[in-house]
Amino acid sequence: METKILLTHCKDEPGLISKITNICYKHQLNIVHNNEFVDNTSGHFFMRTELNGYFNDQTLIADLDQALPDGAKRQLVSSSRxxxxxxxxxxxxxxxxxxxxxxxxxxxxxxxxxxxxxxxxxxxxxxxxxxxxxxxxxxxxxxxxxxxxxxxxxxxxxxxxxxxxxxxxxxxxxxxxxxxxxxxxxxxxxxxxxxxxxxxxxxxxxxxxxxxxxxxxxxxxxxxxxxxxxxxxxxxxxxxxxxxxxxxxxxxxxxxxxxxxxxxxxxxxxxxxxxxx
Amino acid sequence: METKILLTHCKDEPGLISKITNICYKHQLNIVHNNEFVDNTSGHFFMRTELNGYFNDQTLIADLDQALPDGAKRQLVSSSRxxxxxxxxxxxxxxxxxxxxxxxxxxxxxxxxxxxxxxxxxxxxxxxxxxxxxxxxxxxxxxxxxxxxxxxxxxxxxxxxxxxxxxxxxxxxxxxxxxxxxxxxxxxxxxxxxxxxxxxxxxxxxxxxxxxxxxxxxxxxxxxxxxxxxxxxxxxxxxxxxxxxxxxxxxxxxxxxxxxxxxxxxxxxxxxxxxxx
Amino acid sequence: METKILLTHCKDEPGLISKITNICYKHQLNIVHNNEFVDNTSGHFFMRTELNGYFNDQTLIADLDQALPDGAKRQLVSSSRxxxxxxxxxxxxxxxxxxxxxxxxxxxxxxxxxxxxxxxxxxxxxxxxxxxxxxxxxxxxxxxxxxxxxxxxxxxxxxxxxxxxxxxxxxxxxxxxxxxxxxxxxxxxxxxxxxxxxxxxxxxxxxxxxxxxxxxxxxxxxxxxxxxxxxxxxxxxxxxxxxxxxxxxxxxxxxxxxxxxxxxxxxxxxxxxxxxx
Amino acid sequence: METKILLTHCKDEPGLISKITNICYKHQLNIVHNNEFVDNTSGHFFMRTELNGYFNDQTLIADLDQALPDGAKRQLVSSSRxxxxxxxxxxxxxxxxxxxxxxxxxxxxxxxxxxxxxxxxxxxxxxxxxxxxxxxxxxxxxxxxxxxxxxxxxxxxxxxxxxxxxxxxxxxxxxxxxxxxxxxxxxxxxxxxxxxxxxxxxxxxxxxxxxxxxxxxxxxxxxxxxxxxxxxxxxxxxxxxxxxxxxxxxxxxxxxxxxxxxxxxxxxxxxxxxxxx
Known part of the structure; x- marks a missing residue:
């Protein structure tokens, strides 16, 4: 079991939290902490998701890339020092x-x-x-x-x-x-x-x-x-x-x-x- | 268009954020703010979801009741004064x-x-x-x-x-x-x-x-x-x-x-x- | 019995606190609170003295004027609203x-x-x-x-x-x-x-x-x-x-x-x- | 030139600030900082006087003892480490x-x-x-x-x-x-x-x-x-x-x-x- 942090930011649109958390759930990753923010002035979405489980980074990222809007930035970082x-x-x-x-x-x-x-x-x-x-x-x-x-x-x-x-x-x-x-x-x-x-x-x-x-x-x-x-x-x-x-x-x-x-x-x-x- | 606040708390289990936000998405409700917290000591889950859209309270609550674990408390409150x-x-x-x-x-x-x-x-x-x-x-x-x-x-x-x-x-x-x-x-x-x-x-x-x-x-x-x-x-x-x-x-x-x-x-x-x- | 506030500021020199408090003592005024400050950069002395007793404003001010250095500012203000x-x-x-x-x-x-x-x-x-x-x-x-x-x-x-x-x-x-x-x-x-x-x-x-x-x-x-x-x-x-x-x-x-x-x-x-x- | 700190506390009575600062002035000690406080509940007086100059500790303390009320505590402490x-x-x-x-x-x-x-x-x-x-x-x-x-x-x-x-x-x-x-x-x-x-x-x-x-x-x-x-x-x-x-x-x-x-x-x-x- 590992802990990693998924950092996502992109143009806001309906359903983003749902899409991202669905993918995590599908990958059997437990959400330890989740925080999100929408900047209403610029219409930009930010989410930090602390995940626990067995990671297949490549397929996780691929799933996210398919679900997220164009130009989305997503990063899976290790919680190591x-x-x-x-x-x-x-x-x-x-x-x-x-x-x-x-x-x-x-x-x-x-x-x-x-x-x-x-x-x-x-x-x-x-x-x-x-x-x-x-x-x-x-x-x-x-x-x-x-x-x-x-x-x-x-x-x-x-x-x-x-x-x-x-x-x-x-x-x-x-x-x-x-x-x-x-x-x-x-x-x-x-x-x-x-x-x-x-x-x-x-x-x-x-x-x-x-x-x-x-x-x-x-x-x-x-x-x-x-x-x-x-x-x-x-x-x-x-x-x-x-x-x-x-x-x-x-x-x-x-x-x-x-x-x-x-x-x-x-x-x-x-x-x-x-x-x- | 109305703004309402969904307050959910229940025993924690995997997939709760995903389940709740899916239901909101399905109901075409936009999540304006979402905050959740898991008390790891007691294993209890809390979520406050500020929603915007056209509400069908009865079906929304019914959908939630089906998805949430037994004993879950959920409440949809109007944002009125x-x-x-x-x-x-x-x-x-x-x-x-x-x-x-x-x-x-x-x-x-x-x-x-x-x-x-x-x-x-x-x-x-x-x-x-x-x-x-x-x-x-x-x-x-x-x-x-x-x-x-x-x-x-x-x-x-x-x-x-x-x-x-x-x-x-x-x-x-x-x-x-x-x-x-x-x-x-x-x-x-x-x-x-x-x-x-x-x-x-x-x-x-x-x-x-x-x-x-x-x-x-x-x-x-x-x-x-x-x-x-x-x-x-x-x-x-x-x-x-x-x-x-x-x-x-x-x-x-x-x-x-x-x-x-x-x-x-x-x-x-x-x-x-x-x-x- | 009245309460008045004596505000003094002037060029700093040795003995100022002693001189001012002596005059208050001579006038049988009780010092309720006293605060002083010397700005060492500019060599300027400040003192706020809250006094209680029977005031003869004119002689008090005259005594102060004699004791204080040239150019000293002193003011006796009533504590009224x-x-x-x-x-x-x-x-x-x-x-x-x-x-x-x-x-x-x-x-x-x-x-x-x-x-x-x-x-x-x-x-x-x-x-x-x-x-x-x-x-x-x-x-x-x-x-x-x-x-x-x-x-x-x-x-x-x-x-x-x-x-x-x-x-x-x-x-x-x-x-x-x-x-x-x-x-x-x-x-x-x-x-x-x-x-x-x-x-x-x-x-x-x-x-x-x-x-x-x-x-x-x-x-x-x-x-x-x-x-x-x-x-x-x-x-x-x-x-x-x-x-x-x-x-x-x-x-x-x-x-x-x-x-x-x-x-x-x-x-x-x-x-x-x-x-x- | 030395810096020492005079700590005085005793029963409050009129003229204490005046008496103490007079003695310091007479000893040609410059008052760098002076702070005093009277606890009105107990009628107790406290004063901390930071002094600069050439000290004759014995005569300074003797002068203070003569001027201060019975039972007064006074202490002249060096500012050393x-x-x-x-x-x-x-x-x-x-x-x-x-x-x-x-x-x-x-x-x-x-x-x-x-x-x-x-x-x-x-x-x-x-x-x-x-x-x-x-x-x-x-x-x-x-x-x-x-x-x-x-x-x-x-x-x-x-x-x-x-x-x-x-x-x-x-x-x-x-x-x-x-x-x-x-x-x-x-x-x-x-x-x-x-x-x-x-x-x-x-x-x-x-x-x-x-x-x-x-x-x-x-x-x-x-x-x-x-x-x-x-x-x-x-x-x-x-x-x-x-x-x-x-x-x-x-x-x-x-x-x-x-x-x-x-x-x-x-x-x-x-x-x-x-x-x-």
Missing amino acids: KRIVVLVTKEAHCLGDILMKAYDGTLNVDIAAVVGNYDTLKGLTEKFDIPYHHVSHQGLNREEHETEVMKVIEQYQADYLVLAKYMRVLTPSFVEKYHHKIINIHHSFLPAFIGAKPYQQAYERGVKIIGATAHFVTDDLDEGPIIKQDVIPVDHNFSALDMAQAGRDVEKNVLSKALNLVLNDHVFVYGNKTVLL | KRIVVLVTKEAHCLGDILMKAYDGTLNVDIAAVVGNYDTLKGLTEKFDIPYHHVSHQGLNREEHETEVMKVIEQYQADYLVLAKYMRVLTPSFVEKYHHKIINIHHSFLPAFIGAKPYQQAYERGVKIIGATAHFVTDDLDEGPIIKQDVIPVDHNFSALDMAQAGRDVEKNVLSKALNLVLNDHVFVYGNKTVLL | KRIVVLVTKEAHCLGDILMKAYDGTLNVDIAAVVGNYDTLKGLTEKFDIPYHHVSHQGLNREEHETEVMKVIEQYQADYLVLAKYMRVLTPSFVEKYHHKIINIHHSFLPAFIGAKPYQQAYERGVKIIGATAHFVTDDLDEGPIIKQDVIPVDHNFSALDMAQAGRDVEKNVLSKALNLVLNDHVFVYGNKTVLL | KRIVVLVTKEAHCLGDILMKAYDGTLNVDIAAVVGNYDTLKGLTEKFDIPYHHVSHQGLNREEHETEVMKVIEQYQADYLVLAKYMRVLTPSFVEKYHHKIINIHHSFLPAFIGAKPYQQAYERGVKIIGATAHFVTDDLDEGPIIKQDVIPVDHNFSALDMAQAGRDVEKNVLSKALNLVLNDHVFVYGNKTVLL
Whole structure:
């Protein structure tokens, strides 16, 4: 017996749930969880079906392809553990949280490697017996540096890249290469305070709440599909630095919740948004 | 074209989603929203299906009865506006919020009448052209008072009774008469601070968070199925009275969110719990 | 015995708390609550002192003026109930909440009048025996309309103007006339989604949290000093309209909390920020 | 120049703030932060004053003793880093968070040692070069085991003991020995679900919110002064195990926030409550 997840999305039409669940039933697969959503604005249908049983992937997919409307996307993913490569700069809290949660099993993930443009977090990473690659950006232009980073990443066959406070902007060609496979944590409640130094911006604006946003990276800086956001209250007592320190917990919690959703195949990307089922 | 909601719950078995959605499809009913849940502990299946189309209730129910396992409960409810009677004592905030939200359409409800054991809230109720019945408990024992209250309630054919800070304990016979039809707001985060004066209890315990709980009323005081809870932070600056004042917003918000769930048929009661679909 | 609030702010220097509290002690005034804050970035000192006793305002102020550094601002305000005029357009929830909280005493305020550019909320306002002035903007340019609105407002000698979902942008001359006396509720978590239709903007961006911001109105649209903010979670199920409906509770709660702070003299405006003591 | 914190609490009387701040001013100490609170129910005064300058501890304390009412408690504490010993059983998340935050400087603390009644967390602790003592309770009665634990603890001269999911009840004599020096994280929103298996209890009650409570340990199980609490929403989808997993983040966040308050001398214990200044 195996557990797999069927992800379907297509143009909405009557009878889709019935058709898909019929096929699962015919294949003697038990539906453990099922969630569906219709975006009425665009007329698009999404369904995540967690199935248990003995799978014949080929015939199952063939049956679905026959039943679903033209252009339907369907994917049968194994529930096995995904692999990530984490990119970092100097801040320890997000990386530390991921390392700890991978260690104690809270996150169902293999951290294949950590890549940093400084060596600050080498010691922390190696405590957990995970390879750390220091790829300095010193003396390299953006493209050259990314080429070096990619060489390292390529070895690891990762399912996702996680930017755990990686403080460099990626080039369009890098982003394109890992389309919807790069997850970033931005230290503001987007779309407030896009760009550099969001806590300084938040301090100067005098906001009473700060936040963090985990999103897929796209070409438009800080404009990719949002997966998870959360906030904490602040007040006049907080300097920009206090906000940055207070923000650490919310950053790491948001990133880890987003990873949990992505790693367990709960996330559909649709246009510039996510549907979480 | 009408919108109706099909509520199904029964022992879990393979193929239920497929069977139910097939029948809906066969009846040319469009599924607007569908949510299901299987309680793996008890092996029980719950499904809420919002349907749009031309209904033949009798044949639809007959088809379902044939397909579903023995003992299945299924109910087809109209999405029309429900009627409530509100019971109050002296505090205005919960009643005021319900009156205002019924007035501006935020709550899809008809307030048939308000019944109070004091006349404090008569003026407020009548501003909104809703009948207020003052049924004093003075000089009556609990059963006598409830008999009088019931006489008033009976006129109105209400779907639900809402205890909006009604500060009297109901007798088992009253509760039984309106089985799972009475919704109460308790001014604590249950099961903390059961019984009288929860804010005083919270103050004495020195908690850092207070809350409110909306639940169905059962024979066991403050032990009925919980529909909705929420909390707010407090600190050493709060006296018991300050907590009571600060708690008003959370009480009224929790009650109104619970009502919204109940009035739109999102709530299954199962054992001493609710399943919200 | 009276209760008054002493609000002091000035350039920081050693000994300020000692000097001010000495003067209060010398005047035999009891300090009920005291809160102070030093903004280390600007070197500015703020203190709110709630005093109880028999006041000789003139000598108290004179003593303070002698002790405090040049340019110090100090103000002794009575704790009596403030007067507001509320400006509205068509949406009922914020006005309704203020009316209800003034009625039941949750907000310590006199609502002198309500002014609307539509007559939609006249019925609701008059239920509470408060004068409603319908000042239509039809056929008038912005300045002409504001002149009419001001004529009405002027009669009431209000301490503050409250924009309870007043959907018109004010001219600089109007704003200047009521400098730091106009409180607005903006239906987004500022500075995200400045300007028109913030829920539509939020929907299009696919955010997972929406919010509301109460702020003083300045010349720069949605850029005034923020008093209070709060948020609620949303997800892919929410249309722009659903967000607007869900946002009602957070809007009214944020506005009413901000009013509570302002009406009880907890708010210092400093530059483009507030200090809440 | 040094930074120290003056903690004063005593019977309330007029002029206390003035007297204390005068003395600080006379000693040419600059007040960096000052917070005070009067508990009007008991007539008790609390003040935390963060001071910067050149200290003559003896004369400062002598001056205070002369000025303050009989029975006043005053304490001048250095702002230097405190030492803790952490007690654990098998769960990694709270210990892991403390280790990581001590490592990256988020918590201003020295972890002198970790003591566990199992050896499960030895590997994790030693990654951070901190001594781990496995003191098994196997074959020992409660007193014998505690004697062994105390032998280990005594070596380290800790300021506080932190129970990071230490799943054993302490004896009164142990608790008395470290009076108000033991901080525990309880995995429920106390006083709900006192005692064993709170998540199982929460599951059975069908609550919609779960939480965690950090408190000082006293003789009465789970009844000590509460320092910090927080909650997260749950629903019918959560089994007792799911709640336990979801609760990990809130447990570790609450414990680490409570530690931050305690380690920076923001916490007064008064009766069975805390005052956080």
